[in-house]
Amino acid sequence: xxxxxxxxxxxxxxxxxxxxxxxxxxxxxxxxxxxxxxxxxxxxxxxxxxxxxxxxxxxxxxxxxxxxxxxxxxxxxxxxxxxxxxxxxxxxxxxxxxxxxxxxxxxxxxxxxxxxxxxxxxxxxxxxxxxxxxxxxxxxxxxxxxxxxxxxxxxxxxxxxxxxxxxxxxxxxxxxxxxxxxxxxxxxxxxxxxxxxxxxxxxxxxxxxxxxxxxxxxxxxxxxxxxxxxxxxxxxxxxxxxxxxxxxxxxxxxxxxxxxxxxxxxxxxxxxxxxxxxxxxxxxxxxxxxxxxxxxxxxxxxxxxxxxxxxxxxxxxxxxxxxxxxxxxxxxxxxxxxxxxxxxxxxxxxxxxxxxxxxxxxxxxxxxxxxx
Amino acid sequence: xxxxxxxxxxxxxxxxxxxxxxxxxxxxxxxxxxxxxxxxxxxxxxxxxxxxxxxxxxxxxxxxxxxxxxxxxxxxxxxxxxxxxxxxxxxxxxxxxxxxxxxxxxxxxxxxxxxxxxxxxxxxxxxxxxxxxxxxxxxxxxxxxxxxxxxxxxxxxxxxxxxxxxxxxxxxxxxxxxxxxxxxxxxxxxxxxxxxxxxxxxxxxxxxxxxxxxxxxxxxxxxxxxxxxxxxxxxxxxxxxxxxxxxxxxxxxxxxxxxxxxxxxxxxxxxxxxxxxxxxxxxxxxxxxxxxxxxxxxxxxxxxxxxxxxxxxxxxxxxxxxxxxxxxxxxxxxxxxxxxxxxxxxxxxxxxxxxxxxxxxxxxxxxxxxxxxxxxxxxxxxxxxxxxxxxxxxxxx
Numbered sequence: 001x002x003x004x005x006x007x008x009x010x011x012x013x014x015x016x017x018x019x020x021x022x023x024x025x026x027x028x029x030x031x032x033x034x035x036x037x038x039x040x041x042x043x044x045x046x047x048x049x050x051x052x053x054x055x056x057x058x059x060x061x062x063x064x065x066x067x068x069x070x071x072x073x074x075x076x077x078x079x080x081x082x083x084x085x086x087x088x089x090x091x092x093x094x095x096x097x098x099x100x101x102x103x104x105x106x107x108x109x110x111x112x113x114x115x116x117x118x119x120x121x122x123x124x125x126x127x128x129x130x131x132x133x134x135x136x137x138x139x140x141x142x143x144x145x146x147x148x149x150x151x152x153x154x155x156x157x158x159x160x161x162x163x164x165x166x167x168x169x170x171x172x173x174x175x176x177x178x179x180x181x182x183x184x185x186x187x188x189x190x191x192x193x194x195x196x197x198x199x200x201x202x203x204x205x206x207x208x209x210x211x212x213x214x215x216x217x218x219x220x221x222x223x224x225x226x227x228x229x230x231x232x233x234x235x236x237x238x239x240x241x242x243x244x245x246x247x248x249x250x251x252x253x254x255x256x257x258x259x260x261x262x263x264x265x266x267x268x269x270x271x272x273x274x275x276x277x278x279x280x281x282x283x284x285x286x287x288x289x290x291x292x293x294x295x296x297x298x299x300x301x302x303x304x305x306x307x308x309x310x311x312x313x314x315x316x317x318x319x320x321x322x323x324x325x326x327x328x329x330x331x332x333x334x335x336x337x338x339x340x341x342x343x344x345x346x347x348x349x350x351x352x353x354x355x356x357x358x359x360x361x362x363x364x365x366x367x368x369x370x371x372x
Numbered sequence: 373x374x375x376x377x378x379x380x381x382x383x384x385x386x387x388x389x390x391x392x393x394x395x396x397x398x399x400x401x402x403x404x405x406x407x408x409x410x411x412x413x414x415x416x417x418x419x420x421x422x423x424x425x426x427x428x429x430x431x432x433x434x435x436x437x438x439x440x441x442x443x444x445x446x447x448x449x450x451x452x453x454x455x456x457x458x459x460x461x462x463x464x465x466x467x468x469x470x471x472x473x474x475x476x477x478x479x480x481x482x483x484x485x486x487x488x489x490x491x492x493x494x495x496x497x498x499x500x501x502x503x504x505x506x507x508x509x510x511x512x513x514x515x516x517x518x519x520x521x522x523x524x525x526x527x528x529x530x531x532x533x534x535x536x537x538x539x540x541x542x543x544x545x546x547x548x549x550x551x552x553x554x555x556x557x558x559x560x561x562x563x564x565x566x567x568x569x570x571x572x573x574x575x576x577x578x579x580x581x582x583x584x585x586x587x588x589x590x591x592x593x594x595x596x597x598x599x600x601x602x603x604x605x606x607x608x609x610x611x612x613x614x615x616x617x618x619x620x621x622x623x624x625x626x627x628x629x630x631x632x633x634x635x636x637x638x639x640x641x642x643x644x645x646x647x648x649x650x651x652x653x654x655x656x657x658x659x660x661x662x663x664x665x666x667x668x669x670x671x672x673x674x675x676x677x678x679x680x681x682x683x684x685x686x687x688x689x690x691x692x693x694x695x696x697x698x699x700x701x702x703x704x705x706x707x708x709x710x711x712x713x714x715x716x717x718x719x720x721x722x723x724x725x726x727x728x729x730x731x732x733x734x735x736x737x738x739x740x741x742x743x744x745x746x747x748x749x750x751x752x753x754x755x756x757x758x759x760x761x762x763x764x765x766x767x768x769x
Binding site: 020021022023040042045046047049050053054055060061062063064065067068103104105109110111114137138139140141142143145158160 | 412
């Protein structure tokens, strides 16, 4: 009868259970031209404790000292749950693993042991087979989440009680066409991204001029105009590449409405700077600082293009290169024209102020739209 | 020497720009530092505590292999109870592993019932259903199996077969369980008042002896009925009667919070669930209450819940669509996405809370088809439910 009593509670509660289930995180790095493998395996201490008694003195806490003293057992009893095999022309070459270092790492549901691994295959893996057997006997609902970096390309996979062995192929989509695709996307984005173009142009408007005695004067020579242009473009490139990289790698993340609104604000401020030049003497500083924001905007586009199938670094490099090419194209079209017109009344008194004012108004409208 | 020269130059030229740029770098680096960026570390002392074990986890560590079926079912029972109380699905896995060696086609009903219970908690409804059907083919007098089947049918909106299963249980179970089972169906199929009368009579009756679990079930049903009637004050009284029997029951605590949320008593929700931030269901209600009361933790709880959803997606486990739909609707205010989740949920679960979230998200995203589906379900089963009625009226205005 006892079973009935508790079973009744099961009839009341249909709610989903709400703690994170048991997962381990396995990161492996392999190259098809190297016999060496390396990686890290994060296993929850709660899970490890089921397989190796970690709480030596039974005081209901696991300390770093207790974990360290079990390092030998981890190597002997836990590592065999993970077997890696290099496959080359259908011949199997085992890759025995060793535990090189033990650390701790905090995940969302508590502290995990971080097992740093090194593997030595008897042949470089054309294909890699991963056989994952951790914990299923104690918790059939356990999952192992693998992130495999193979020749710079990232793959993800999940191991479960039903799927304990998987093979991964190094020969993926040919690299060059994929790379070209991302370069093209970068060019495309900057050329259709009006906000980026306008920001760059507002900064470049006065690159062929000098602010002297309360008015615009034409730059004395090509050298001075080129120096200003180069300073602005370099500063912008440096910082937007930085945040594009950081955001793509997931190190920083901001909500897109905030980034988009901030981009609109940078365009407006750039235009204001042209109208009040005495307060904004150094354009390159503005390009440098605001580049940080534009980079995050580029990153969201890159994220939309999807990285999971092609790793991170190749798309990042390609896309960034594309953005720079697009940017150079804009500079090459605009700056020579501006240089030729720099002495005209039209350029100094009409084009720069009226153009800047229009851009300011337009960016103001974007800002309001993106904030609402 | 080199340093002094450089410094002078720095002071004259770059310092101004440095001052301009410094705040931006501060923001940038705090963004980097603020992110939950997991990196391994070496603790500074051997005594540093990395994890604390609950008594149940300590017991697991010391457990030796179980040799007979009676011990296995007793232990599985404890593990499932632990899973439910702590809302920790790891314990369901341990219970499953404990039962596994004893799972043969001819094994005891207890083993099969416990497995079905685990599957039900894991939302593997069809697995649980076919296991129960197999068991009942062999042992048609297994009342508990009928009750579980009735429950599965009720949850999935098959009310006729659910009623039949309750009646089948009558041959082998005490009357109270059968009355509770049937009243639960009555309440959601057009006989709300009758169900309430039966249950109130049962609550006041001295003739039928009731276990604590049955009493808890009774007051839970009365709470849900009061919510259906739109009487939140009465619902609170009943849920508190149930909580007196089981103060730590997660289901009852959340039920109480949901009533408070309907009353706008956001502060009570936050006070009550503050210690349960490691539980997704509590986090969801904290996020809703905090958003509505503009609490300082609102964005932290929202992000924490979002992170749990992302983790579940990453590990390729099923998302709990009902809770996710509620989050999308009430916290991030994405009605279309909420409707998508609510519809996915509606495919597998058709309790009143599933109906309410479907109606609410359909009304807010103005989706005629989903509204129609919900209305048809309400009409077909003659459902009386004040919260659903609210969305119904809002959509037709």
